[in-house]
Amino acid sequence: MxxxxxxxxxxxxxxxxxxxxxxxxxxxxxxxxxxxxxxxxxxxxxxxxxxxxxxxxxxxxxxxxxxxxxxxxxxxxxxxxxxxxxxxxxxxxxxxxxxxxxxxxxxxxxxxxxxxxxxxxxxxxxxxxxxxxxxLSAMRGVRVDPKAKRAWVPGGALLGELDRESQLFGLATTAGTVSHTGAAGLTLGGGFGRLGRRFGLSCDNLVSVDVVTADGKFLRASNDENRDLFWGLRGGGGNFGIATGFEYRLHEMGPTILGGPLIFPFSQVREVLEFFVEFAATAPDELNIDCAIVAPPGAKPMVVLEICYSGDLAKGEKVIAPIRTFSKPLADQVKPMPYVKLQTTADAANAAGRNYYIKSGFVEQVVPELLDNLLAGYSADPGRATIVVLQQLGGAIARVRTDATAFPHRGAKFDLLVLGGWDDASQNERHTAWIKSYWAPLEPYTRGFYFNTSVGDSQEKIRANFGANYPRLVKLKDRYDPANLFHLNANVQPS
Ligand SMILES: Cc1cc2nc3c(=O)[nH]c(=O)nc-3n(C[C@H](O)[C@H](O)[C@H](O)COP(=O)(O)OP(=O)(O)OC[C@H]3O[C@@H](n4cnc5c(N)ncnc54)[C@H](O)[C@@H]3O)c2cc1C
Structure with missing residues (x-):
């Protein structure tokens, strides 16, 4: 790693x-x-x-x-x-x-x-x-201006660097949940994380982006310069050029948050899921809950509600009280902790170099049939390599108009992910086939998917997934990359 x-x-x-x-x-x-x-x-x-x-x-x-x-x-x-x-x-x-x-x-x-x-x-x-x-992975070195509440992040920086340098000043912006993920790819495709419901997607917090376009020109894109390009870079991925630097808006937050997991036995899985979905619907923006079904090596499967309350701690204790009491957890590890620490808790479980496969889709409404299929499939998993995550969305993410940036999926309440990670490469086909078969009866209950976690989707699916924003993206592609030099991504094809 x-x-x-x-x-x-x-x-x-x-x-x-x-x-x-x-x-x-x-x-x-x-x-x-x-x-x-x-x-x-x-x-x-x-x-x-x-x-x-x-x-x-x-x-x-x-x-x-x-x-x-x-x-x-x-x-x-x-x-x-x-x-x-x-x-x-x-x-x-x-x-x-x-x-x-x-x-x-x-x-x-x-x-x-x-x-x-x-x-x-x-x-x-x-x-x-x-x-x-x-x-770009050598292009690192985050600089924060605490007065202006801005972070300048070179194209190769990792999220852990952005979090750490910002938190030095009690500032933060939305970053993903694993600190060794790249800021560039994550932000260009959207960027979900524990602060997303409070501050919006990572791309919503961009002030400007430095870009090298396909003709080898260096441009700055912001609301004042190359505004159309700036629109496309916020959700349109790497289609329009190579982003060499990002300027993010920072917010006062932390450095201590109320966070950690509440762990329940698998026997309570349905009860926990139903509670989570209902509770999430009225949760304040400061609260982010991700629900995961996991089976650590050698252990029984369990259900985890991972909490991050990023507002006032005393208020947070009151807000999360019902989560602590609706059922009997095996363990309650929610406590005040440094935000930077919470942001690294999933690092080891997502170590680089293992073999991974993922299917995911956005969910606007969790219906009982979705839960039926989810649980039936999980129980049948022969290898226990699969993790199921319902990542909570909404809040500030949903208050941005669908056409305000290239990222169109503002109405999603959750991102549903089914992912597997294993060491033995001889099992690649077996696990991949299993995840695909598990996903098939879940997909009808999803609406669109996150480009940043998509694998091998057809051009038709990509086009449909950009929704009404696609024609505007094609115009941008025609202007900035008509030869499709940058096509190893969720590709917008030039006309
Ligand atoms: C362990 C793990 C955890 C994750 N957690 C989250 C999460 O919490 N929230 C979330 O939103 N997503 C998450 N993701 C998905 C993540 O957003 C994508 O994998 C993202 O593409 C990673 O960016 P990267 O720079 O590391 O990737 P790379 O593999 O370097 O690039 C990904 C794509 O972006 C393009 N690209 C990369 N850099 C640039 C650039 N500078 N300019 C133009 N195009 C570029 C690449 O060509 C490629 O198409 C996670 C992924 C992993 C593996």
Whole structure:
């Protein structure tokens, strides 16, 4: 798993755990042996001449990695161990200038391009076979202005860095629930988290985004500049360019919240789910509850209500009192704790390098039939590798108009996720097939899905999932990426 580094200056940046200075020195010494076969943008093979690759290498400040070189195998690994792809070249960018150079090289040589920040794409879209992987993971170093309540976050930063640097000043914005996830991919696709009901999606908190577009230009997108692009970047994923930096609005919050799990035996699962759904409907924005059915290795399955109350602590105790008393939990571990600590509690359970598969969909109404199918399927799970999560949404997320940003699913009350993680790669097919079969009778009760956790969805499904925002996204795509250079994502196809 990539080592977490909390740094506040670019000098401390790390390339996949290797200090940048060492990586730069290694790159300078890296010889290019000869011409290099590579994959074209539209598929099919091309050959990059040795001199073209050498020129490219010389024009980068960060390392350019080729197969067989030190660091190459580490750099092509992403979070999901099931993904095993081999780019022809990996450009480990040290800043926006390297990103511009990489985009220009890809365009000039008609190369397939993958863009990587945190590498947590479940479907592995941040790495490609044969093309150029533009890797931003060395671009780190969050800066917070506590007076202006803003955070500046480079394209490769992880959520844990954003949380930690912001909380130093008692500030926060919405970030996901696992601290080693990349800020870039998460935010461009929306961004749910424990503060979402209070402050909106991560993308709702963007003030501006720095972007390198497909023509190799550096632009800033905000409500004042390139406003249409700014609209598309908030939910439209990586379709319109490579985001090299994000400016977030921060809010006063914490550093102590009321949080942790209430754990119930599986025998109470229906009662807990029904209570949760009803209670969630009238919960204040400060309260986020995620409900999970899990079976830790060697233990019986259990139901967990994970609480995060981010407002006044005394008030929070009163708000959550009914959750503590509606039934008898096996354990009640809800207590005042640092927000940053709660934000890392799921890190180990979601470690990088294991094999993962996921199905998910938004739920607007939890009907009894959905719960019937959910429980019947879970009970039948032969491998007990599956985790079911109902992540609470609504609140501030739902108060943004569907067409105010590219993210359309504002009416969802929950995100329902069925996911499996296992170590033994020989079981990949078995677990994947099981999760698909479990998901099939659940899907009819969902409405749309979260692009950031989708795997292998058809173009028709992607188009439908953007809903009424799709035509506007196509216009943006025509303008900013007519050749579809950036297509390893929930792709908006140019007309
Ligand atoms: C363990 C885990 C926990 C998660 N928890 C949450 C959660 O709580 N809330 C939530 O909303 N989501 C969550 N997600 C989903 C998450 O939002 C996506 O996996 C997201 O894509 C991760 O971003 P990344 O930068 O790490 O991914 P990457 O794999 O680097 O990239 C993902 C996609 O974004 C594109 N991309 C990456 N960086 C850039 C960039 N700088 N510019 C343009 N395009 C770019 C890539 O090309 C790719 O298509 C979780 C995922 C995992 C694996």
């Amino acid at each position: 990539q080592r977490r580094l909390f740094v506040s200056s670019l000098l401390g940046a790390a390339a996949g755990g290797i200090p940048l200075a060492r990586a730069l020195a290694a790159a300078a010494a890296t010889p290019i042996a000869g011409d290099l076969p590579a994959t074209r943008l539209a598929g099919g093979e091309t050959v990059l001449t040795r001199s073209a690759v050498k020129d490219f290498q010389a024009g980068l400040r960060g390392p350019l990695l080729l197969a067989g070189q030190d660091g190459y195998d580490r750099a092509r690994q992403v979070w999901n161990g099931m993904i095993d792809r081999r780019p022809a070249l990996i450009a480990q960018c040290s800043g926006p200038a390297d990103v511009v150079r990489s985009v220009q090289f890809a365009r000039a040589n008609d190369l397939l391009v993958a863009v990587r920040s945190g590498g947590h794409s479940t479907s592995g879209q941040s790495v490609c076979d044969g093309g150029l992987m533009i890797d």
